[in-house]
Amino acid sequence: MDSHFLAGKKIIIAGAGMSGLSFTLALRRLWPANLTPPDITIYERESNVVPAGREGYTLSLAGHDETGGLYAARDLGILDDIMKHAVQGLGNKFKFTMWNSSWSELLTRKFEPAPGLPTSGIRIARKNLRKVLTDAVGRERIISNTTCVDAERLSNGKMLVKLSGSHLPENESTAECDLLIIADGASSKFRASLRPNDTLQYTGIMQKGGLAIFPNGIPKPVDEKWGIILSSGKGVACFLSPYDETSVSWGLSYRAPTIEEPLKISSIEEAQSFLEPFQSILNATDPKFVSRLAAxxxxxxxxxxxxxxxxxxxxxxxxxxxxxxxGASLAMKDGWDLATQLCSSQSLEEAVKAYDAISIPRATKVLKESRQRIDMSHATGFNYFLDRSLLSFGGFVLGIKDALGST
Known part of the structure; x- marks a missing residue:
């Protein structure tokens, strides 16, 4: 290939999250050495400093098949750095657990690692994953505290991006590019502008969460396990995971017909059926930093x-x-797969068509499975007892498979 449609062209990336950073790193690794690389600028609305109370949460990176984030991390050349920050999954001990309200295990699920990966998955603090990606890309490529608010197609075929930021000179409130990569998150300003009818759908679930601090050590069983506690048919669930050696990330979720106003942590009635150590986890959380999320x-x-x-x-x-x-696995795989198709295709149209053929089925499958987990985790009445029976049977079958696999 003597030339490329993106050689020497200008690319703007809106958002320095998992997908935008993965794409930047992937394009750098995959770009043909004999061609002039594109000029890439990343705009990010947040600063590089994580303020107190906004340390974030842990997230999963799957490694049991090629759609997972650990596969992308390996291809991006950052797998070893990411593994250094894993809080679950080291030594191939990546197991998802479901408990009832009294902490009896209903189900423990373990996957086998995909070929070439050290574990079937990890949990990692979001801020640490983003730091590894940012360091690999180079902080100098990222213009922080600057938001891409809108874009329009120019008569010359390029995109004109409108910028907003307190540090921007007046004559730099817009920027032109040959390709715009939109990675500005679920509440994308660009999607609202370019695709106004393509909006988020409320799943009927509200979630409140925070970070519980235990200076003397995390209580059992959350010190070694992560997963979900289910209420006794009340439509309430709680996700818990170690965040680091002295803190636990938690998210209490329940059915709500409409998106409601936040409640103070002291008035969370949904969790009263959960036994210790859950109440201790609530008490170890600073009420000022309890977050509210509509799923x-x-x-x-x-x-x-x-x-x-x-x-x-x-x-x-x-x-x-x-x-x-x-979500993080999809983001990182999107970044890698888009860069792969752009580098190997003869035109933007060809690359985008090939990328959609990979990305859309993968994301559709994940969304369907996510809705199924929501229904199971928040079941009430007859559905709760049916799901509980299926979980118990599933746990029994998986226990036999694990036992046979270890002999």
Whole structure:
């Protein structure tokens, strides 16, 4: 290939999250050495400093098949650095657990690692995953405290991106590019502008969560396990995972017909059926930093380049709820797969068509499974007893398989 349609061209990436950073790193690794690389600028609305109380949460990176985030990390060359920050999954001990309200195990699920990977999955603090990606890309490539608020296609075929930021000079409130990569998250400003009818859908689940601090050590069983506690048919569940050696990330979820106002932590009645150590986890959480989240998602879509050379990746295209456990994996795989298709195709149209063929089925499958987990975790009445029986039977069968596999 003597030339390339992106050689020496200008690329703007809106958002320095998992998908935008993965794409940047992937394009650098895959770009042909004999060609002039594109000029890439990343705009990020947040600063590089994580303020107190916003340390974030842990997330999963799957490694049991090639769709997982650990596969992408390996291809991106950052797997070893990511594994240094894993809080679960070291030594191939990556098991998802479901408990009842009295902490009896209903189900423990373990996957086998995909070939070439050290574990079938990990949990990692979001801030640490983003730091590894940022360090690999180079902080100098990222313009922080700057938001991409809108874009339009110019008559010359390029995109004009409108910028907002307190540090921007007046004559730099817009920027032109040959390709716009939209990675600005589930509540994408670009999607609202370019695809106004493509909106997030409320799943009927509200979630409140925080970070519980235990200076003297995390209580059992959350010190070594992560998973979900289920209420006794009350439609309430709680996700828990170690965040680091002295803290636990938690998220209490329950059915709500509408998106409601937040409650103070002291008035969370949904969790009263959960026994210790859950009440201790609530008490160890600073009420000022309890977050509120409406669980929302949306279907993936194929691209329409008549809107301009703009490609949506990660949550900006196919938002999933925390119940998927796969949002970060999708984001990182999107970044890798899009860069792969751009580098190997003869035109933008060819690359985007090939990318959609990979990304859309993957995201659609994850969203469907996420909705199933929501229904199971928040079941009431007869559905609760049916799901409970299936969980018990599933746990029995999986226990036999694990026992046979260890002999």
């Amino acid at each position: 929302r998602d949306k279907q993936a879509f194929s691209h329409d380049l008549s809107l301009g050379p703009a490609i949506f990746i990660g949550d900006s295209n196919h938002a999933v709820t925390p119940f998927s456990g796969y």
